[in-house]
Amino acid sequence: MRTRIVIILFIILLLVACSSDRTxxxxxxxxxxxxxxxxxxxxxxxxxxxxxxxxxxxxxxxxxxxxxxxxxxxxxxxxxxxxxxxxxxxxxxxxxxxxxxxxxxxxxxxxxxxxxxxMQKKKTLPSNVEEEKMIIGEGTDFELEGTLTLPTNRDEDLPGVILVHGSGPSDQDETVYAYAPFQDLAYGLAEQGIAVLRYPKRTFVYPNMEATFGNDLTVNEETIDDAVLAAELLKDDDRIQTDAVFVIGHSLGGMLAPRIDQQADTDGMVILAGSPRPLWEIIYDQNMYFLDKLVNEEEEKNKSIQMLEEEKRVGGALIDMTDEKAKETEVFTINGYYLKEMDEHSVGEIALHSNKPMLLLQGEADFQVTMEQDFTMWQQLLEEKIDVTFKSYPELNHFFITSEGTNKGTVEEYSIPGHVDEQVIEDIGKWIHEQTN
The missing domain is CATH 3.10.450.590 (Nuclear Transport Factor 2; Chain: A,)
Structure with missing residues (x-):
């Protein structure tokens, strides 16, 4: 049996229990x-x-x-x-x-x-901020209960943002190990006079989605459709400026932000540790990184490298496959059609031809989406565009939290409780207000 490659960041186990008389x-x-x-x-x-x-x-x-x-x-x-x-x-x-x-x-x-x-000890709600429940996709088969975070004192309509998650099932705070980055962003931006809508990812609330859609599942059903509905919900809210709704996407959400903007017609996008590269290529690099760090035995390492190279080869061939063939193919345990559909929409080209302002931020200590490959590619691709702002942060990791501890540069560092750097939140808030003034 072929060795299964584990994508380390997000682990979701789908279990089926035996029938029982117990509750x-x-x-x-x-x-x-x-x-x-x-x-x-x-x-x-x-x-x-x-x-x-x-x-x-x-x-x-x-x-x-x-x-x-x-x-x-x-x-x-x-x-x-x-x-x-x-x-x-x-x-x-x-x-x-x-x-x-x-x-x-x-x-x-x-x-x-x-x-x-x-679990980490999350922040308490600031005294100058309030929250209320919102339903994304109300009346659909996949309703999501989200939270709108607002400043308590507001004399005029507010700019608003939606927060879009990275890979894997995730709650509305994008909780990963000891981090809750979306809660940090929601509280911090609301204190700057910005309304923030966050919600759990559809695959978190409906864990049998893969069974529902089978090999037809794409990022549309997983992520984009709900982000579009969330943006529309903000635009229909009388407290929100209809011409000041922005998408903030993290990691995979950052990769999809140009597609979300294209469908929802938002007023700009913030890309946090996103990439214009194919997802399968990023996963290949992540696995190679961890292989180099964690495997010392030469024979085992060489076998793993051969396996990864074969997965990369199949990933590169997806774009030329028929949809039916891609649905019968797996790359890094992910259905090939899911990856092929992403490759058919070049987010780099969509961003390049967008007329919307963009803010691209990157942690320089990010070992998952890197300065050298991903952020540099964005800079080269968008260097001639006027309404694009780039900024990177030394010592911040993939979640824009200080990279620290004895396990720096590994997933284990995410177990040290931390919060999104205040400068990052301030920079995002300042940029949004600049677009609305």
């Missing part, structure tokens, strides 16, 4: 108790479907759980909610030094979604 809350608590006790094989055997047992090993579940050290003294609190046809149970596993949130999504008696993430 979903009781089954959810049982899963957490088994994880705390270290019974990873029992969790896998009792709750994973046969197909998922072939996809996810006991060792992967164990490694991810043990990366967030929790012992038998942990306190567990469960909270349940209904989201359309889904029953969601969120468990907070808390102890003195670390806490984990475990989100389990049930459809009838089947566990269709399972997501674990470390």
């Amino acid at each position: 979903l809350e009781e089954q959810s608590e049982e899963i957490i108790d088994n994880l705390i006790a270290g019974n990873f094989e029992d969790v896998r055997d009792n709750y994973f479907s046969q197909q998922l047992q072939e996809t996810y090993s006991k060792e992967e579940l164990q490694d991810y759980w043990q990366a967030m050290p929790i012992n038998g003294n942990a306190k567990v609190e469960l909270e349940s909610s209904e989201q359309q046809s889904f029953h969601v149970v969120e468990g907070v596993v808390e102890q003195t030094e670390s806490s984990i949130k475990v989100r389990m999504t049930w459809e009838q008696s089947e566990l269709v979604g399972f997501h674990m993430e470390p």
Whole structure:
């Protein structure tokens, strides 16, 4: 069986539980108790479907759980909610030094979604800022409950922004390990007089989307459609300037910002650690980076390099495949049609021919989307455009948080609690006000 390449940033495990007379809350608590006790094989055997047992090993579940050290003294609190046809149970596993949130999504008696993430101590809502719930896509099959963050004192209509996530399922704060960058942006920009709309990613709320769309799934259904609806929601809000709605995209969201602007007709875009390169090429570089850092044995490294080179070759061939052939192909565990559809829309060319102002920001310590390859390519591509501003920040990583700790330059550094650099938030706010004055 071909060795599976793991994309390290975002881990979502889709599990299916056996039928049971116990309540979903009781089954959810049982899963957490088994994880705390270290019974990873029992969790896998009792709750994973046969197909998922072939996809996810006991060792992967164990490694991810043990990366967030929790012992038998942990306190567990469960909270349940209904989201359309889904029953969601969120468990907070808390102890003195670390806490984990475990989100389990049930459809009838089947566990269709399972997501674990470390928790950080998030910021409290500033006294001069207020929030209200908003529904993105109300009346559609994929409603999303988001949050609009506003300054409490407002004498006139406000500029507004939507926040668009990076790769993988994500909550409205884009929580990754100990980071919550979208909450930081929402609070900071609202304090500067800007309304901010953020919402969970569709694949976070509806974890069976891949089953729903199958190999027809693209970034349209995953990301773009909801971003367009969010922009329209802001434009229809009487408190928001209709000619001052901007898209702020991070990572994959930054890559898609030109396409979102094209469809939603926003008034400008902020690209945070985005890239004009193909996604499969970026994933190849990320895997090569981690291979060089983590694998020392020469024979193993050479075999892995050969495998990565073959994946890269197939990625480069996607654009010339038929849609049907691409749907039968995988590149870095991602369906080929998903990647091919992205390659058919050159975001660099869309940005080049856009008449909208753009702000492109980059952390110089970002090892996922890099200064040397990605930011430099943007600069070369857009160097003659007038309404484009570039800025990079020394010592900031992929999430625009200070890169620090003994594990600098690896995913493990994201476990150190941190917040988006204040200068970044100030620069974004200043740029938006410059476009609206």
